[in-house]
Amino acid sequence: MATFQTLPGFREFYPEDFARRNHVFRLWRQTANAFGFAEYDAPVLEPLDLYKAKSGDEIEAQLFSFTDKGGREVALRPEMTPTVCRLVGAKASALKRPIKWFSIAEFYRYERMQKGRGRCFSQFNADIFGEPGPEAEIELIALLVQCLCAFGLTEQDFYVRLSDRNLWFFYLEALGLDEPRIRAMLGAVDRHEKYGDEAFKVYGEQFGALDGGLKEKVLAFLRVKSLAELEQALAGIQPAGEEGSVGPKLVARLAEWKKLLGGLEAMGLARFVEVDLGVVRGLAYYTGFVFEAFDRKGELRALAGGGRYDDLVAKLGGPALPAVGFAIGDMTFALLLEQRGLMPKFVQVPDVYCVIGGEAERLAAFADIHTLRAAGFRVEYPMKELAFGKQFKAAAESGAKLALIYGGDELAKGVVKIRDLGQRTELEVGRAQVAATVREFFSGA
Protein backbone atom coordinates (compact mmCIF):
# COMPACT_ATOMS: atom_id res chain seq x y z
CA MET A 1 0.00 0.00 0.00
CA ALA A 2 1.35 3.36 -0.94
CA THR A 3 2.55 5.63 1.81
CA PHE A 4 1.11 8.69 0.11
CA GLN A 5 -2.58 9.15 -0.49
CA THR A 6 -4.32 11.21 -3.09
CA LEU A 7 -5.53 14.45 -1.53
CA PRO A 8 -9.19 14.26 -0.53
CA GLY A 9 -11.59 15.06 -3.31
CA PHE A 10 -8.96 14.93 -6.06
CA ARG A 11 -9.21 12.53 -8.93
CA GLU A 12 -6.83 10.28 -10.76
CA PHE A 13 -7.45 9.18 -14.30
CA TYR A 14 -6.26 5.70 -15.09
CA PRO A 15 -6.30 4.98 -18.82
CA GLU A 16 -9.94 3.78 -18.94
CA ASP A 17 -11.06 6.84 -16.94
CA PHE A 18 -9.02 9.11 -19.10
CA ALA A 19 -10.54 7.60 -22.24
CA ARG A 20 -14.02 8.35 -20.89
CA ARG A 21 -13.05 11.91 -20.06
CA ASN A 22 -11.56 12.38 -23.51
CA HIS A 23 -14.76 11.14 -25.08
CA VAL A 24 -16.81 13.70 -23.16
CA PHE A 25 -14.42 16.54 -23.88
CA ARG A 26 -14.16 15.61 -27.54
CA LEU A 27 -17.93 15.79 -28.12
CA TRP A 28 -18.27 19.02 -26.16
CA ARG A 29 -15.48 20.60 -28.19
CA GLN A 30 -16.94 19.35 -31.46
CA THR A 31 -20.37 20.72 -30.54
CA ALA A 32 -19.02 24.12 -29.53
CA ASN A 33 -17.13 24.32 -32.81
CA ALA A 34 -20.31 23.55 -34.71
CA PHE A 35 -21.94 26.53 -32.99
CA GLY A 36 -19.04 28.78 -33.94
CA PHE A 37 -17.58 29.23 -30.47
CA ALA A 38 -13.84 29.82 -30.14
CA GLU A 39 -11.82 27.98 -27.54
CA TYR A 40 -9.59 29.71 -24.99
CA ASP A 41 -7.81 28.89 -21.74
CA ALA A 42 -6.29 30.90 -18.92
CA PRO A 43 -4.28 30.48 -15.71
CA VAL A 44 -5.26 27.95 -13.09
CA LEU A 45 -3.94 30.28 -10.39
CA GLU A 46 -5.48 33.72 -10.07
CA PRO A 47 -5.38 36.64 -7.63
CA LEU A 48 -7.70 35.91 -4.72
CA ASP A 49 -9.31 39.33 -5.12
CA LEU A 50 -10.68 38.38 -8.53
CA TYR A 51 -13.10 35.99 -6.81
CA LYS A 52 -13.77 38.24 -3.84
CA ALA A 53 -14.70 41.03 -6.21
CA LYS A 54 -17.27 38.83 -7.89
CA SER A 55 -18.66 36.84 -4.97
CA GLY A 56 -17.72 38.64 -1.77
CA ASP A 57 -15.25 37.86 1.03
CA GLU A 58 -17.14 34.78 2.23
CA ILE A 59 -16.06 32.95 -0.89
CA GLU A 60 -12.55 32.51 0.49
CA ALA A 61 -13.70 29.69 2.78
CA GLN A 62 -14.51 27.62 -0.29
CA LEU A 63 -11.31 28.29 -2.22
CA PHE A 64 -7.91 26.66 -2.38
CA SER A 65 -6.16 29.91 -1.50
CA PHE A 66 -2.73 30.74 -0.12
CA THR A 67 0.00 33.35 -0.12
CA ASP A 68 2.65 32.72 -2.75
CA LYS A 69 6.39 33.27 -2.24
CA GLY A 70 6.08 36.81 -3.53
CA GLY A 71 3.50 37.61 -0.87
CA ARG A 72 0.57 37.57 -3.31
CA GLU A 73 -2.80 36.29 -2.14
CA VAL A 74 -3.75 33.73 -4.76
CA ALA A 75 -6.36 31.03 -5.33
CA LEU A 76 -6.80 28.04 -7.62
CA ARG A 77 -9.66 28.96 -9.93
CA PRO A 78 -13.05 27.77 -8.65
CA GLU A 79 -14.84 28.84 -11.84
CA MET A 80 -14.14 30.44 -15.19
CA THR A 81 -16.50 33.40 -15.28
CA PRO A 82 -14.35 36.08 -13.59
CA THR A 83 -11.35 35.04 -15.67
CA VAL A 84 -13.16 35.15 -18.97
CA CYS A 85 -14.64 38.53 -18.01
CA ARG A 86 -11.13 39.84 -17.50
CA LEU A 87 -9.88 38.37 -20.79
CA VAL A 88 -12.76 39.77 -22.78
CA GLY A 89 -12.82 43.05 -20.89
CA ALA A 90 -9.13 43.69 -21.58
CA LYS A 91 -9.60 43.47 -25.35
CA ALA A 92 -13.27 44.24 -25.66
CA SER A 93 -12.87 47.04 -28.17
CA ALA A 94 -10.75 44.90 -30.50
CA LEU A 95 -12.92 41.78 -30.49
CA LYS A 96 -15.39 41.16 -33.28
CA ARG A 97 -18.98 40.88 -32.04
CA PRO A 98 -20.66 38.80 -30.99
CA ILE A 99 -17.91 37.31 -28.88
CA LYS A 100 -18.65 33.59 -28.60
CA TRP A 101 -16.09 31.73 -26.50
CA PHE A 102 -15.85 28.38 -24.79
CA SER A 103 -13.38 26.47 -22.65
CA ILE A 104 -12.96 23.06 -21.09
CA ALA A 105 -10.98 23.39 -17.91
CA GLU A 106 -10.37 22.03 -14.45
CA PHE A 107 -11.52 23.88 -11.32
CA TYR A 108 -10.88 23.57 -7.62
CA ARG A 109 -13.14 24.22 -4.65
CA TYR A 110 -12.38 23.49 -1.03
CA GLU A 111 -15.57 21.65 -0.23
CA ARG A 112 -16.83 18.44 1.24
CA MET A 113 -17.30 15.76 -1.36
CA GLN A 114 -20.68 14.39 -2.33
CA LYS A 115 -22.22 12.50 -5.18
CA GLY A 116 -21.40 14.52 -8.26
CA ARG A 117 -19.17 16.94 -6.41
CA GLY A 118 -15.48 16.85 -5.61
CA ARG A 119 -12.69 19.25 -4.84
CA CYS A 120 -11.54 19.20 -8.41
CA PHE A 121 -13.77 18.89 -11.42
CA SER A 122 -13.94 19.97 -15.02
CA GLN A 123 -16.42 22.27 -16.63
CA PHE A 124 -17.42 23.13 -20.13
CA ASN A 125 -17.97 26.90 -20.13
CA ALA A 126 -19.60 28.86 -22.93
CA ASP A 127 -20.25 32.59 -22.97
CA ILE A 128 -21.50 35.25 -25.34
CA PHE A 129 -20.41 38.86 -24.81
CA GLY A 130 -21.74 42.00 -26.42
CA GLU A 131 -25.25 40.83 -27.20
CA PRO A 132 -27.89 42.36 -24.95
CA GLY A 133 -30.96 40.66 -26.44
CA PRO A 134 -32.40 37.18 -26.01
CA GLU A 135 -30.69 36.13 -29.25
CA ALA A 136 -27.68 35.31 -27.07
CA GLU A 137 -29.78 33.15 -24.75
CA ILE A 138 -31.25 31.29 -27.72
CA GLU A 139 -27.77 30.49 -28.98
CA LEU A 140 -26.50 29.37 -25.58
CA ILE A 141 -29.48 27.27 -24.58
CA ALA A 142 -29.34 25.60 -27.99
CA LEU A 143 -25.66 24.87 -27.41
CA LEU A 144 -26.34 23.55 -23.94
CA VAL A 145 -29.04 21.21 -25.22
CA GLN A 146 -26.84 19.97 -28.05
CA CYS A 147 -23.90 19.41 -25.71
CA LEU A 148 -26.07 16.83 -23.94
CA CYS A 149 -27.84 15.44 -27.01
CA ALA A 150 -24.50 14.80 -28.70
CA PHE A 151 -24.11 11.86 -26.34
CA GLY A 152 -27.46 10.33 -27.15
CA LEU A 153 -29.41 11.94 -24.32
CA THR A 154 -32.94 12.99 -25.20
CA GLU A 155 -35.79 15.03 -23.76
CA GLN A 156 -36.64 11.87 -21.80
CA ASP A 157 -33.35 12.22 -19.97
CA PHE A 158 -32.97 15.91 -19.19
CA TYR A 159 -34.63 19.28 -19.44
CA VAL A 160 -33.76 22.92 -19.07
CA ARG A 161 -35.62 25.07 -16.56
CA LEU A 162 -35.87 28.67 -17.61
CA SER A 163 -36.48 31.62 -15.34
CA ASP A 164 -35.81 35.33 -15.21
CA ARG A 165 -34.45 37.52 -12.44
CA ASN A 166 -35.49 40.70 -14.28
CA LEU A 167 -39.05 39.54 -14.57
CA TRP A 168 -39.15 38.76 -10.88
CA PHE A 169 -37.61 42.13 -10.10
CA PHE A 170 -40.15 44.07 -12.17
CA TYR A 171 -43.00 41.97 -10.85
CA LEU A 172 -42.08 42.46 -7.20
CA GLU A 173 -41.52 46.12 -7.90
CA ALA A 174 -45.02 46.28 -9.30
CA LEU A 175 -46.25 44.68 -6.10
CA GLY A 176 -44.71 47.58 -4.22
CA LEU A 177 -41.52 46.08 -2.79
CA ASP A 178 -38.31 48.10 -2.53
CA GLU A 179 -34.94 46.72 -3.59
CA PRO A 180 -33.82 45.14 -0.27
CA ARG A 181 -37.19 43.47 0.04
CA ILE A 182 -37.01 42.26 -3.53
CA ARG A 183 -33.61 40.66 -2.95
CA ALA A 184 -34.81 38.95 0.21
CA MET A 185 -37.90 37.74 -1.61
CA LEU A 186 -35.82 36.29 -4.45
CA GLY A 187 -33.86 34.38 -1.82
CA ALA A 188 -37.14 32.99 -0.52
CA VAL A 189 -38.27 32.06 -4.02
CA ASP A 190 -35.00 30.23 -4.60
CA ARG A 191 -35.49 28.18 -1.46
CA HIS A 192 -39.18 27.60 -1.85
CA GLU A 193 -38.89 24.40 -3.86
CA LYS A 194 -36.91 22.79 -1.08
CA TYR A 195 -38.43 24.24 2.07
CA GLY A 196 -41.95 25.23 1.10
CA ASP A 197 -43.44 28.12 3.08
CA GLU A 198 -40.52 27.90 5.56
CA ALA A 199 -38.57 29.72 2.88
CA PHE A 200 -40.37 32.95 3.71
CA LYS A 201 -39.21 32.86 7.32
CA VAL A 202 -36.00 34.81 6.72
CA TYR A 203 -37.95 37.47 4.85
CA GLY A 204 -40.42 37.67 7.70
CA GLU A 205 -37.67 38.09 10.29
CA GLN A 206 -36.17 40.91 8.28
CA PHE A 207 -39.18 42.83 7.10
CA GLY A 208 -42.09 41.60 9.18
CA ALA A 209 -44.67 39.01 8.33
CA LEU A 210 -45.84 38.72 4.77
CA ASP A 211 -49.38 39.89 4.15
CA GLY A 212 -51.55 37.17 2.73
CA GLY A 213 -52.32 38.86 -0.57
CA LEU A 214 -48.66 39.45 -1.38
CA LYS A 215 -47.67 35.93 -0.51
CA GLU A 216 -50.42 34.55 -2.68
CA LYS A 217 -49.26 36.62 -5.63
CA VAL A 218 -45.67 35.52 -5.15
CA LEU A 219 -46.70 31.87 -4.93
CA ALA A 220 -48.87 32.18 -8.01
CA PHE A 221 -45.98 33.66 -9.97
CA LEU A 222 -43.63 31.01 -8.68
CA ARG A 223 -45.84 28.30 -10.07
CA VAL A 224 -45.88 29.74 -13.57
CA LYS A 225 -44.95 26.93 -15.97
CA SER A 226 -45.74 28.32 -19.40
CA LEU A 227 -45.85 31.46 -21.44
CA ALA A 228 -49.63 31.46 -21.35
CA GLU A 229 -49.65 31.28 -17.56
CA LEU A 230 -47.10 34.04 -17.46
CA GLU A 231 -49.22 36.32 -19.59
CA GLN A 232 -52.18 35.56 -17.37
CA ALA A 233 -50.26 36.32 -14.18
CA LEU A 234 -49.03 39.61 -15.60
CA ALA A 235 -52.45 40.59 -16.85
CA GLY A 236 -53.64 40.43 -13.27
CA ILE A 237 -50.91 42.68 -11.95
CA GLN A 238 -51.18 45.60 -14.33
CA PRO A 239 -54.72 46.85 -14.75
CA ALA A 240 -54.89 49.16 -17.73
CA GLY A 241 -54.07 52.77 -16.97
CA GLU A 242 -52.63 52.13 -13.53
CA GLU A 243 -49.09 51.55 -12.28
CA GLY A 244 -47.85 53.19 -15.47
CA SER A 245 -44.20 53.20 -14.40
CA VAL A 246 -43.90 49.45 -13.97
CA GLY A 247 -46.25 48.15 -16.64
CA PRO A 248 -44.10 49.01 -19.67
CA LYS A 249 -41.08 47.20 -18.23
CA LEU A 250 -43.12 44.07 -17.73
CA VAL A 251 -44.61 44.36 -21.20
CA ALA A 252 -41.16 44.75 -22.76
CA ARG A 253 -39.88 41.82 -20.74
CA LEU A 254 -42.76 39.66 -21.87
CA ALA A 255 -41.83 40.44 -25.47
CA GLU A 256 -38.31 39.17 -24.82
CA TRP A 257 -39.72 35.98 -23.34
CA LYS A 258 -41.75 35.47 -26.49
CA LYS A 259 -38.69 36.05 -28.65
CA LEU A 260 -36.58 33.60 -26.64
CA LEU A 261 -39.17 30.83 -26.51
CA GLY A 262 -40.13 31.41 -30.14
CA GLY A 263 -36.51 31.06 -31.22
CA LEU A 264 -36.00 27.87 -29.28
CA GLU A 265 -39.21 26.44 -30.65
CA ALA A 266 -38.14 27.25 -34.21
CA MET A 267 -34.94 25.33 -33.56
CA GLY A 268 -37.03 22.35 -32.49
CA LEU A 269 -35.89 22.61 -28.90
CA ALA A 270 -39.13 23.50 -27.16
CA ARG A 271 -39.43 19.97 -25.81
CA PHE A 272 -36.26 20.45 -23.80
CA VAL A 273 -37.22 23.75 -22.21
CA GLU A 274 -39.65 24.40 -19.40
CA VAL A 275 -40.67 27.75 -18.05
CA ASP A 276 -40.16 27.56 -14.31
CA LEU A 277 -40.05 30.78 -12.36
CA GLY A 278 -39.18 28.84 -9.23
CA VAL A 279 -35.54 28.91 -10.35
CA VAL A 280 -33.66 32.11 -9.63
CA ARG A 281 -30.22 30.67 -8.78
CA GLY A 282 -28.19 31.52 -5.74
CA LEU A 283 -25.74 34.30 -6.29
CA ALA A 284 -26.99 37.71 -7.06
CA TYR A 285 -24.82 38.64 -10.03
CA TYR A 286 -27.30 37.27 -12.54
CA THR A 287 -29.25 40.06 -14.17
CA GLY A 288 -31.79 38.46 -16.49
CA PHE A 289 -32.67 35.06 -17.82
CA VAL A 290 -31.31 32.16 -15.79
CA PHE A 291 -31.46 28.50 -16.70
CA GLU A 292 -30.47 25.16 -15.27
CA ALA A 293 -30.41 21.66 -16.75
CA PHE A 294 -31.55 18.68 -14.67
CA ASP A 295 -32.03 14.99 -15.23
CA ARG A 296 -35.71 14.15 -15.69
CA LYS A 297 -35.73 11.67 -12.86
CA GLY A 298 -34.58 14.34 -10.46
CA GLU A 299 -32.01 12.05 -8.89
CA LEU A 300 -28.88 14.05 -9.60
CA ARG A 301 -27.50 17.47 -8.88
CA ALA A 302 -27.87 20.13 -11.56
CA LEU A 303 -26.18 19.14 -14.80
CA ALA A 304 -25.57 22.68 -15.95
CA GLY A 305 -26.44 26.21 -15.02
CA GLY A 306 -26.13 29.66 -16.42
CA GLY A 307 -27.68 33.00 -17.07
CA ARG A 308 -27.17 36.62 -17.98
CA TYR A 309 -24.68 38.71 -16.07
CA ASP A 310 -24.62 42.11 -17.75
CA ASP A 311 -22.85 43.96 -14.93
CA LEU A 312 -19.95 41.66 -14.20
CA VAL A 313 -17.42 42.70 -16.84
CA ALA A 314 -17.63 46.30 -15.68
CA LYS A 315 -17.57 45.27 -12.05
CA LEU A 316 -14.29 43.45 -12.64
CA GLY A 317 -12.71 46.52 -14.24
CA GLY A 318 -13.69 46.17 -17.89
CA PRO A 319 -16.08 48.20 -20.02
CA ALA A 320 -19.83 47.81 -19.71
CA LEU A 321 -20.48 44.66 -21.72
CA PRO A 322 -23.58 42.50 -21.71
CA ALA A 323 -22.89 38.80 -21.19
CA VAL A 324 -24.58 35.43 -20.92
CA GLY A 325 -22.96 32.14 -20.10
CA PHE A 326 -23.36 28.67 -18.75
CA ALA A 327 -21.26 25.79 -17.51
CA ILE A 328 -21.67 22.01 -17.58
CA GLY A 329 -19.86 20.10 -14.85
CA ASP A 330 -18.26 16.80 -15.82
CA MET A 331 -19.04 14.79 -12.68
CA THR A 332 -22.83 14.82 -12.61
CA PHE A 333 -22.81 14.57 -16.39
CA ALA A 334 -20.70 11.41 -16.32
CA LEU A 335 -23.03 9.92 -13.70
CA LEU A 336 -26.00 10.55 -15.97
CA LEU A 337 -24.28 8.98 -18.97
CA GLU A 338 -23.34 5.90 -16.93
CA GLN A 339 -26.87 5.67 -15.57
CA ARG A 340 -28.38 5.71 -19.06
CA GLY A 341 -25.79 3.32 -20.51
CA LEU A 342 -24.46 6.05 -22.78
CA MET A 343 -20.86 5.95 -21.63
CA PRO A 344 -19.02 3.72 -24.08
CA LYS A 345 -16.44 1.18 -23.00
CA PHE A 346 -13.08 2.17 -24.33
CA VAL A 347 -10.50 -0.47 -25.13
CA GLN A 348 -7.33 0.29 -26.95
CA VAL A 349 -7.21 -2.04 -29.90
CA PRO A 350 -4.22 -2.29 -32.22
CA ASP A 351 -4.73 -2.58 -35.96
CA VAL A 352 -1.89 -5.00 -36.38
CA TYR A 353 -0.15 -7.46 -34.07
CA CYS A 354 3.23 -8.88 -35.10
CA VAL A 355 4.16 -12.47 -34.36
CA ILE A 356 7.93 -12.76 -34.31
CA GLY A 357 10.07 -15.91 -34.40
CA GLY A 358 13.47 -14.93 -33.05
CA GLU A 359 16.09 -12.20 -32.97
CA ALA A 360 16.79 -12.11 -36.70
CA GLU A 361 13.09 -12.08 -37.50
CA ARG A 362 12.59 -9.34 -34.94
CA LEU A 363 14.99 -7.02 -36.77
CA ALA A 364 13.18 -7.65 -40.04
CA ALA A 365 9.84 -7.00 -38.35
CA PHE A 366 11.08 -3.74 -36.82
CA ALA A 367 11.58 -2.22 -40.25
CA ASP A 368 7.97 -2.93 -41.25
CA ILE A 369 6.60 -2.05 -37.83
CA HIS A 370 8.07 1.40 -38.01
CA THR A 371 6.91 1.96 -41.57
CA LEU A 372 3.35 0.98 -40.66
CA ARG A 373 3.34 3.14 -37.56
CA ALA A 374 4.62 6.12 -39.49
CA ALA A 375 1.72 5.54 -41.88
CA GLY A 376 -0.66 5.87 -38.92
CA PHE A 377 -1.44 2.26 -38.10
CA ARG A 378 -1.45 1.12 -34.56
CA VAL A 379 1.01 -1.72 -34.35
CA GLU A 380 1.91 -3.92 -31.38
CA TYR A 381 4.42 -6.70 -30.96
CA PRO A 382 5.73 -8.74 -28.02
CA MET A 383 8.64 -7.07 -26.28
CA LYS A 384 10.36 -10.33 -25.53
CA GLU A 385 10.66 -13.72 -27.20
CA LEU A 386 7.57 -15.84 -26.77
CA ALA A 387 6.43 -19.21 -28.08
CA PHE A 388 4.34 -18.89 -31.24
CA GLY A 389 1.32 -20.31 -29.49
CA LYS A 390 1.46 -17.57 -26.89
CA GLN A 391 1.93 -14.92 -29.51
CA PHE A 392 -1.12 -15.98 -31.45
CA LYS A 393 -3.10 -15.98 -28.27
CA ALA A 394 -1.83 -12.52 -27.45
CA ALA A 395 -2.66 -11.37 -30.97
CA ALA A 396 -6.23 -12.63 -30.63
CA GLU A 397 -6.65 -11.13 -27.17
CA SER A 398 -5.32 -7.78 -28.29
CA GLY A 399 -8.29 -7.37 -30.60
CA ALA A 400 -6.06 -6.64 -33.60
CA LYS A 401 -7.62 -7.22 -37.01
CA LEU A 402 -4.43 -8.50 -38.61
CA ALA A 403 -1.42 -10.51 -37.48
CA LEU A 404 1.85 -10.16 -39.36
CA ILE A 405 3.91 -13.33 -39.00
CA TYR A 406 7.69 -13.07 -39.10
CA GLY A 407 8.97 -16.63 -38.77
CA GLY A 408 12.15 -18.31 -39.94
CA ASP A 409 10.42 -19.75 -43.03
CA GLU A 410 9.02 -16.41 -44.06
CA LEU A 411 12.30 -14.61 -43.49
CA ALA A 412 14.09 -17.14 -45.69
CA LYS A 413 11.56 -16.64 -48.49
CA GLY A 414 11.57 -12.86 -48.13
CA VAL A 415 7.83 -12.78 -47.37
CA VAL A 416 5.50 -11.99 -44.52
CA LYS A 417 2.45 -14.04 -43.69
CA ILE A 418 -0.55 -11.83 -43.07
CA ARG A 419 -3.35 -13.42 -41.09
CA ASP A 420 -6.83 -11.97 -40.95
CA LEU A 421 -7.65 -12.68 -37.34
CA GLY A 422 -11.36 -12.27 -37.89
CA GLN A 423 -11.71 -14.49 -40.97
CA ARG A 424 -8.91 -16.85 -39.93
CA THR A 425 -7.41 -16.66 -43.38
CA GLU A 426 -3.81 -16.13 -44.36
CA LEU A 427 -1.83 -14.98 -47.32
CA GLU A 428 1.84 -14.45 -47.99
CA VAL A 429 3.14 -11.23 -49.51
CA GLY A 430 6.63 -10.07 -50.36
CA ARG A 431 8.26 -7.82 -47.77
CA ALA A 432 7.98 -4.85 -50.13
CA GLN A 433 4.20 -5.22 -50.38
CA VAL A 434 3.43 -5.37 -46.65
CA ALA A 435 2.56 -1.71 -46.13
CA ALA A 436 0.44 -1.54 -49.27
CA THR A 437 -1.43 -4.74 -48.39
CA VAL A 438 -2.18 -3.56 -44.86
CA ARG A 439 -3.35 -0.19 -46.13
CA GLU A 440 -5.60 -1.87 -48.67
CA PHE A 441 -7.11 -4.13 -46.00
CA PHE A 442 -8.02 -1.22 -43.72
CA SER A 443 -9.28 1.04 -46.50
CA GLY A 444 -11.66 -1.73 -47.53
CA ALA A 445 -12.78 -2.44 -43.97
Added chain:
RNA sequence: GCGGUCAUAGCUCAGUUGGUUAGAGCACAAGAUUGUGAAUCUUGGGGUCGCGGGUUCGAGUCCCGUUGGCCGCCCCA
Protein backbone atom coordinates in the same frame (compact mmCIF):
# COMPACT_ATOMS: atom_id res chain seq x y z
C1' G B 1 -18.42 23.19 9.69
C1' C B 2 -22.28 19.03 11.29
C1' G B 3 -24.42 13.92 11.14
C1' G B 4 -24.74 8.64 9.49
C1' U B 5 -21.93 4.58 7.65
C1' C B 6 -17.81 1.87 6.01
C1' A B 7 -12.22 0.46 5.64
C1' U B 8 -9.07 -7.30 4.92
C1' A B 9 -4.58 -8.78 -1.99
C1' G B 10 -4.87 -4.61 -8.06
C1' C B 11 -10.77 -5.62 -7.99
C1' U B 12 -15.26 -8.11 -5.54
C1' C B 13 -15.61 -10.13 -0.90
C1' A B 14 -15.31 -14.45 3.22
C1' G B 15 -13.03 -14.68 8.02
C1' U B 16 -17.73 -18.21 13.71
C1' U B 17 -18.86 -16.07 21.15
C1' G B 18 -11.42 -12.95 20.58
C1' G B 19 -7.55 -18.48 19.59
C1' U B 20 -2.00 -21.53 15.94
C1' U B 21 1.32 -19.52 9.90
C1' A B 22 -5.34 -14.51 7.26
C1' G B 23 -8.61 -17.18 2.71
C1' A B 24 -11.59 -17.53 -2.14
C1' G B 25 -12.98 -15.83 -7.00
C1' C B 26 -11.43 -12.48 -10.73
C1' A B 27 -7.03 -10.07 -12.58
C1' C B 28 -1.63 -10.47 -13.26
C1' A B 29 2.77 -13.73 -14.15
C1' A B 30 5.19 -18.60 -15.33
C1' G B 31 4.74 -23.61 -17.18
C1' A B 32 2.19 -27.74 -19.74
C1' U B 33 2.90 -25.76 -25.42
C1' U B 34 9.72 -23.76 -30.28
C1' G B 35 4.41 -22.34 -36.11
C1' U B 36 -1.66 -20.72 -35.32
C1' G B 37 -6.76 -18.28 -31.34
C1' A B 38 -10.48 -16.14 -26.11
C1' A B 39 -10.29 -23.13 -23.44
C1' U B 40 -8.22 -26.43 -19.74
C1' C B 41 -4.77 -27.93 -16.02
C1' U B 42 -0.54 -26.87 -12.77
C1' U B 43 2.31 -23.29 -10.28
C1' G B 44 3.72 -18.44 -8.61
C1' G B 45 4.06 -13.30 -6.99
C1' G B 46 1.30 -10.13 -4.32
C1' G B 47 -1.30 -8.27 2.75
C1' U B 48 2.47 -4.05 8.60
C1' C B 49 -6.18 -6.71 7.98
C1' G B 50 -6.16 2.13 6.64
C1' C B 51 -3.03 4.36 10.74
C1' G B 52 -2.10 5.06 16.22
C1' G B 53 -3.19 3.71 21.06
C1' G B 54 -5.93 0.65 24.76
C1' U B 55 -8.21 -4.00 27.00
C1' U B 56 -6.40 -9.21 26.98
C1' C B 57 -2.22 -14.83 28.04
C1' G B 58 -3.81 -13.76 22.92
C1' A B 59 -7.02 -8.63 18.59
C1' G B 60 -8.54 -8.73 11.44
C1' U B 61 -12.48 -9.50 15.42
C1' C B 62 -13.74 -5.59 21.47
C1' C B 63 -12.88 -0.06 23.09
C1' C B 64 -10.89 5.02 22.10
C1' G B 65 -8.65 8.30 18.77
C1' U B 66 -7.21 9.50 13.84
C1' U B 67 -7.04 9.42 8.43
C1' G B 68 -9.66 8.24 4.18
C1' G B 69 -14.12 6.57 1.18
C1' C B 70 -19.41 6.73 0.46
C1' C B 71 -24.24 9.08 1.76
C1' G B 72 -26.88 13.26 3.73
C1' C B 73 -27.08 18.59 5.97
C1' C B 74 -24.91 23.70 5.15
C1' C B 75 -23.24 25.60 0.56
C1' C B 76 -23.31 25.05 -4.54
C1' A B 77 -20.28 30.69 -8.22
